[in-house]
Amino acid sequence: MKTLRIQLLLTGDELMSGDIIDSNSALIAKKLQAEGYSVSRRVTVGDNVELLKQEIAALSSMSDVLIVNGGLGPTIDDLTSEVLAQVVVQPLEENAEAIAHLESWCAKRNFKLDGPNRKQAWLPKGVTIVPNPIGSAVGFSIDHNDCWVVCTPGVPSELEKMLDQTIIKEINYRFPGLEKTTVSHLPVFGLGESKIQQMVIDSMPDWPKSVELGFRASMPIVDVKLTTHTLEGEQQRASCIARLKALLGAHIISEQSETLQQRVVGLLQQQGKTLATAESCTGGLIASQITSIAGASAAFEMGIVSYSNRIKSHLLGVDPETLECHGAVSREVACQMVQGALVQSDSDYGIAVSGVAGPGGGTDEKPVGTVWVAWGDRHKIEAELLYFPGSRHYFQQMVAAVGLDLVRRRLLNIDEPPLYFKQRKYKASTLKGKR
Amino acid sequence: MKTLRIQLLLTGDELMSGDIIDSNSALIAKKLQAEGYSVSRRVTVGDNVELLKQEIAALSSMSDVLIVNGGLGPTIDDLTSEVLAQVVVQPLEENAEAIAHLESWCAKRNFKLDGPNRKQAWLPKGVTIVPNPIGSAVGFSIDHNDCWVVCTPGVPSELEKMLDQTIIKEINYRFPGLEKTTVSHLPVFGLGESKIQQMVIDSMPDWPKSVELGFRASMPIVDVKLTTHTLEGEQQRASCIARLKALLGAHIISEQSETLQQRVVGLLQQQGKTLATAESCTGGLIASQITSIAGASAAFEMGIVSYSNRIKSHLLGVDPETLECHGAVSREVACQMVQGALVQSDSDYGIAVSGVAGPGGGTDEKPVGTVWVAWGDRHKIEAELLYFPGSRHYFQQMVAAVGLDLVRRRLLNIDEPPLYFKQRKYKASTLKGKR
Numbered sequence: 097m098k099t100l101r102i103q104l105l106l107t108g109d110e111l112m113s114g115d116i117i118d119s120n121s122a123l124i125a126k127k128l129q130a131e132g133y134s135v136s137r138r139v140t141v142g143d144n145v146e147l148l149k150q151e152i153a154a155l156s157s158m159s160d161v162l163i164v165n166g167g168l169g170p171t172i173d174d175l176t177s178e179v180l181a182q183v184v185v186q187p188l189e190e191n192a193e194a195i196a197h198l199e200s201w202c203a204k205r206n207f208k209l210d211g212p213n214r215k216q217a218w219l220p221k222g223v224t225i226v227p228n229p230i231g232s233a234v235g236f237s238i239d240h241n242d243c244w245v246v247c248t249p250g251v252p253s254e255l256e257k258m259l260d261q262t263i264i265k266e267i268n269y270r271f272p273g274l275e276k277t278t279v280s281h282l283p284v285f286g287l288g289e290s291k292i293q294q295m296v297i298d299s300m301p302d303w304p305k306s307v308e309l310g311f312r313a314s315m316p317i318v319d320v321k322l323t324t325h326t327l328e329g330e331q332q333r334a335s336c337i338a339r340l341k342a343l344l345g346a347h348i349i350s351e352q353s354e355t356l357q358q359r360v361v362g363l364l365q366q367q368g369k370t371l372a373t374a375e376s377c378t379g380g381l382i383a384s385q386i387t388s389i390a391g392a393s394a395a396f397e398m399g400i401v402s403y404s405n406r407i408k409s410h411l412l413g414v415d416p417e418t419l420e421c422h423g424a425v426s427r428e429v430a431c432q433m434v435q436g437a438l439v440q441s442d443s444d445y446g447i448a449v450s451g452v453a454g455p456g457g458g459t460d461e462k463p464v465g466t467v468w469v470a471w472g473d474r475h476k477i478e479a480e481l482l483y484f485p486g487s488r489h490y491f492q493q494m495v496a497a498v499g500l501d502l503v504r505r506r507l508l509n510i511d512e513p514p515l516y517f518k519q520r521k522y523k524a525s526t527l528k529g530k531r
Numbered sequence: 532m533k534t535l536r537i538q539l540l541l542t543g544d545e546l547m548s549g550d551i552i553d554s555n556s557a558l559i560a561k562k563l564q565a566e567g568y569s570v571s572r573r574v575t576v577g578d579n580v581e582l583l584k585q586e587i588a589a590l591s592s593m594s595d596v597l598i599v600n601g602g603l604g605p606t607i608d609d610l611t612s613e614v615l616a617q618v619v620v621q622p623l624e625e626n627a628e629a630i631a632h633l634e635s636w637c638a639k640r641n642f643k644l645d646g647p648n649r650k651q652a653w654l655p656k657g658v659t660i661v662p663n664p665i666g667s668a669v670g671f672s673i674d675h676n677d678c679w680v681v682c683t684p685g686v687p688s689e690l691e692k693m694l695d696q697t698i699i700k701e702i703n704y705r706f707p708g709l710e711k712t713t714v715s716h717l718p719v720f721g722l723g724e725s726k727i728q729q730m731v732i733d734s735m736p737d738w739p740k741s742v743e744l745g746f747r748a749s750m751p752i753v754d755v756k757l758t759t760h761t762l763e764g765e766q767q768r769a770s771c772i773a774r775l776k777a778l779l780g781a782h783i784i785s786e787q788s789e790t791l792q793q794r795v796v797g798l799l800q801q802q803g804k805t806l807a808t809a810e811s812c813t814g815g816l817i818a819s820q821i822t823s824i825a826g827a828s829a830a831f832e833m834g835i836v837s838y839s840n841r842i843k844s845h846l847l848g849v850d851p852e853t854l855e856c857h858g859a860v861s862r863e864v865a866c867q868m869v870q871g872a873l874v875q876s877d878s879d880y881g882i883a884v885s886g887v888a889g890p891g892g893g894t895d896e897k898p899v900g901t902v903w904v905a906w907g908d909r910h911k912i913e914a915e916l917l918y919f920p921g922s923r924h925y926f927q928q929m930v931a932a933v934g935l936d937l938v939r940r941r942l943l944n945i946d947e948p949p950l951y952f953k954q955r956k957y958k959a960s961t962l963k964g965k966r
Contacts (some may be wrong), residue, residue: 110747112570113714114560115754118553122574125549135547137582138575140556147572170725171746211732212725230921251748253922279548290605290647290667297646300862311606312545313686319550373815373836380808380815380820382837387814390890390923392838399836399844401808401818407833407876411846441842455825487688487823 100271102128103159104138105151106249107166108214109175120165120255127259131268133279143167148179149298156183156243161267166250168233176247177236181220183238191219194234201232226262230254237260244270252511271335276332280337281353282320284344285501286516289313292320292344299343304332315490316497317349317356346510349501356500357385363507364395364445371503372397374433376424377451377467386398396443402433412436425450425462427479430470434477445506447499449473453488466522467495471502478502483522535706537563538594539573540586542601542611543685547577555600555690562694566703567712578602580688585613587729591618591678596702601685603668605647611682612671616655619675626654629669634669649838657742659695665689670697679705713765715772716788717755719779720936721951724748727755727779734778739767750925751932752790755779781945784936791935799830799880806938807876808834809868811859812886812902816931833876837868847871860885860897860912865905869912880941882934888923901957902930906937913937918957 104124118140139155141147148167156162158433167176181188194217202209216233226235226246231254237246246263248255284292289311295411296309303309311323320340324330341348350359354374364371373383383399385393399419400411408414413436414429422428433448451467458464465485473479480502484494501514539559545551553575560570574590576582582601587724602611615684616623629652651668661670661681666689681698683690699946719727722744731744738744741764745756755775759765776783785794799806808818818834821827835846840859843849848871849864857863868883886902893899900920907913915937919929936949 108747109745110749110754111556112560112573113564113756114557115747115756116749117557121546122549122552125547128546136577138547140575142569142571167855173745177833210725210729212728253925290645293606293647294645310544310608312543312550314545314551315784319545321548321550377820377829379546379827380810380836383815384813384819384927387836387838387888388924388927389814392814393892396814397839398842399815399834400836400846401815401822401834401836403822403828403834404832411833411835411875426776429619440846453822457828472660489823490688492819492823 099277100133100161100267101159102133102161102163102267103134103155104135105148105162105164106138106140106153107143107148107164109142109173110209111140111166120250120252123252123256124163124165124259127256127264128267129279130279131264133267134277143173143175145175145179145182148175149183150243152183153241156245158243159243160271162243162245163263164245164247164257166248168216168235168247168249170215170232174215178240179218179243180223180236180247184220184222186206186220186238188218188221189236189502190225191217191223191225191236193225194219194236197225197228197234198232198332224259227259227488228254237266253331257512278324278333280333282322282337282344282348283320283350283353283355284320284347284491285316285349285356285497286347287318287344287516289318292318295343296340299327300339304336307332307336316494319353319452320344320348330434343526346505346508346512348516349504355385357389357503359498360504360507361386361389361392361395363504365391367442367507369444369507370395370396370397370441371447372443373499374436374437374446375399375401376403376408376433376447376449378449378492378496379403379453381492382447382449382499385496385500398437400440408433408436411440413439423462423528425452425468427468427470427481428517430468430479431477434470434472438474445471445473445503446477447503449495449499451495453491455488465491467491469495469498469502471499472505473506480517481522482516482520484520535568535702536594537568537570537598537702538590539570540590540597540599541573541582542574542578542583542599544577544608546575546601546718552613553628555685555687558687558691559598559600559694562691562699563702564712564714568702569712577611578608578615578895580610581615584618585608587614587618587680588676589799591676591680595706597678597680598698599680599682600690600884603651603682603684604911605650608782609650612654615658615671615673615680615682619655619657619673620832621656624656625652626658626660626669626671628660629654629671632660632663632669633667635773639805647743661693664696671759674788696753713759713768713769715757717757717772717775717779718785718790719753719755719782720751720791720932721782721783721949722753722779724753727753730778731775733776737772738765741774742767742771744771751929752784754788755783770929781940781943781947782949784939791932791939792824795935795942796821796827796830797823797937798939800826802942804879805830805832805876806880806882806944807872807878808934809872809881809883810834811838811843811868811884812888813884813927813931813934814838814888816927817882817884817934820931820935827947832878832892833872835872835875843868843871848874860887860899860901860903862903862905864917865903866912869905869907874907880906880908880938881912882938884930884934886926886930888926890923900926903931904930904937904957906934908941915952915958917951917955919955 225234454464470479889899905914
């Protein structure tokens with residue numbers, strides 16, 4: 097059986113200049129992957145008529161499906177429709193379906209249909225409209241070079257709706273019965289890519305060839321991926337997953353492709369428990385990650401960002417003498433912050449973090465990257481000193497992830513400490529010796 | 532003068548599958564742009580030896596500089612070195628400089644230099660090393676097809692250091708005196724792309740051809756970009772910027788390419804003022820955006836995430852009767868939340884938000900997307916009811932941005948209300964009528 101050749105063409109000066117980061121190709125790939133398709137190649141060019149013409153002509157001649165993304169908007173630098181018309185040698189015309197959509201879209205918002213918006217209805221003759229249930233620009237498709245060319249908008253939410261409601265259905269309809277790829281994901285927290293690969297090589301030298309093992313580090317998670325293309329691989333998959341689970345243990349955060357915050361909110365909801373946060377160096381990041389999950393309100397009532405010592409005492413009841421004596425970045429203060437969060441919120445579990453995010457504020461004894469993480473419930477509060485030197489962004493992301501991971505472990509009654517307690521241990525003496 | 536032809540080749544199954552979003556090409560483009568260079572085209576392919584060979588051969592034959600990114604890591608799916616060796620027809624050998632770097636890198640971390648890591652030193656004969664001051668994998672470069680081919684790691688922080696410390700210097704050294712592009716940015720909040728373009732067309736029909744006007748919507752900001760390639764454009768730039776400023780007024784959030792949080796923290800620091808947050812529906816996002824900025828501690832002491840009514844009363848002193856009578860999503864509650872934040876923190880300014888993020892929790896009267904934003908100081912607290920229907924993510928991002936924008940306007944004593952008060956106004960009656 098042949099595999100479908102799908103290629104992407106991303107357009108936009110803003111993508112070439114780095115003014116925006118391309119998240120759309122990931123969205124497209126994910127949606128296609130869920131149906132067993134994969135993208136073999138993608139090309140990105142700026143808003144340049146000649147370059148776009150060349151690429152649409154070239155890519156359509158070497159693929160079964162070409163998804164063009166971007167350049168459908170109202171402004172002068174949106175060129176996709178004009179370029180496609182030239183490539184397929186059709187005139188541009190005001191598309192009746194597109195103009196009807198624009199009129200209804202504007203009417204709902206009490207907007208006047210202005211010139212720039214009206215431009216979005218000028219499409220090559222002969223295209224089929226891909227409805228846009230959210231935004232003003234419709235998508236459109238046409239067959240060219242024995243390839244289905246479909247043009248989609250750059251706005252991610254609009255693209256997503258088109259993929260779900262039209263494009264993937266159309267691909268399934270056009271290309272039935274192709275060989276499909278299956279992928280399983282095991283998200284791992286607290287072990288690096290190289291470490292995981294070495295563990296697999298050491299303990300599973302007989303890993304079957306029919307199951308491709310891949311790694312993808314996406315801070316703070318490493319996603320361990322098993323990909324199969326054949327029936328034989330399909331049959332080996334379950335035993336491979338079982339062996340990886342035995343090897344990596346509780347470092348696997350979920351059996352699905354989930355983030356730490358999804359997993360933690362899910363566990364809290366299942367167990368009918370609540371969590372409160374008291375954050376210093378992460379400044380609300382843990383709370384915002386939790387509350388980014390729909391339905392978090394059942395599991396989360398309160399977060400306090402206590403950036404100053406005064407607020408640590410005033411809102412979390414941290415003893416000013418403890419602050420004076422041990423400093424804000426200390427086991428004692430982190431534990432009292434958890435205690436305070438539990439008392440103030442009456443929640444079941446609490447996390448607190450206090451550390452030096454940098455770039456300023458480090459000392460010889462507590463350099464940038466040092467953090468005390470404390471977590472627990474009314475019966476038992478634990479704390480750990482860890483060390484994540486690096487950028488402020490990296491530090492905040494890692495510390496938030498550790499906080500969530502430790503609550504996940506507590507919710508699952510996992511007693512064995514994670515390997516990162518050892519690897520990320522902060523040793524003041526070692527460090528000093530090295531200076 | 533000719534323009535330098537720079538192309539990028541991004542590699543990695545994780546980029547093709549959508550498991551990670553490619554932020555590296557934006558990083559590369561930004562760094563090059565700051566020096567006046569632009570990237571004309573980029574191609575992304577998975578970890579496949581044949582595809583990579585084809586692309587390196589093809590791209591190097593049509594560019595002056597080819598930056599290859601990714602595939603330098605320790606795992607089996609990291610193929611760049613092997614593929615480059617085949618393309619340039621050189622044997623792989625253990626590079627002395629690379630192995631010395633790996634040994635020192637591991638020693639500093641008390642890591643054992645294992646097989647997977649050691650693989651990172653096997654490089655094509657004849658390459659020049661690009662030092663990696665942070666990570667284990669060195670970069671390397673070689674001339675091929677009259678093109679400088681430079682291979683860089685996928686880890687963004689490592690890539691960034693290599694660009695700054697080696698690659699851009701090398702490009703400047705190799706290609707002196709080329710014509711360069713200059714770009715100015717005006718970040719705008721609260722006006723859409725189409726609206727801004729219409730305003731420009733209406734009020735500046737005589738816009739000079741030598742200054743390219745571009746727009747880039749990167750939620751929640753629209754970046755208005757002026758690009759010039761010639762001396763004539765260079766001379767027109769200042770008057771174009773002045774006219775845009777007069778047209779868009781306080782919707783321009785900064786004269787530099789800044790985020791709202793950078794601007795707000797900068798203004799607070801300049802004025803020696805502090806800000807406190809009381810967040811319901813944004814769940815700590817505003818606080819975490821503020822504290823993501825280095826030096827925020829001078830301007831920010833406290834944030835409270837009051838996700839439940841109980842916490843709103845208990846920590847922010849919101850009157851339970853007010854909550855009962857008006858509901859949590861009301862002018863009265865939002866204003867009392869600001870008041871409470873000011874009292875608890877003794878800060879100069881406060882922001883509070885209370886709304887319905889969705890997807891659940893909406894009612895006919897207060898549907899998903901409704902939000903009360905309140906902001907002010909001890910003398911004056913204002914509040915506004917706005918409406919941002921859409922995904923939870925979109926809602927939270929927009930509401931956080933509005934909160935920051937309104938504080939920015941207060942800090943600058945801007946009395947004129949932003950246009951989005953009108954455009955995003957929530958009208959319960961209109962909405963009901965339409966149902």
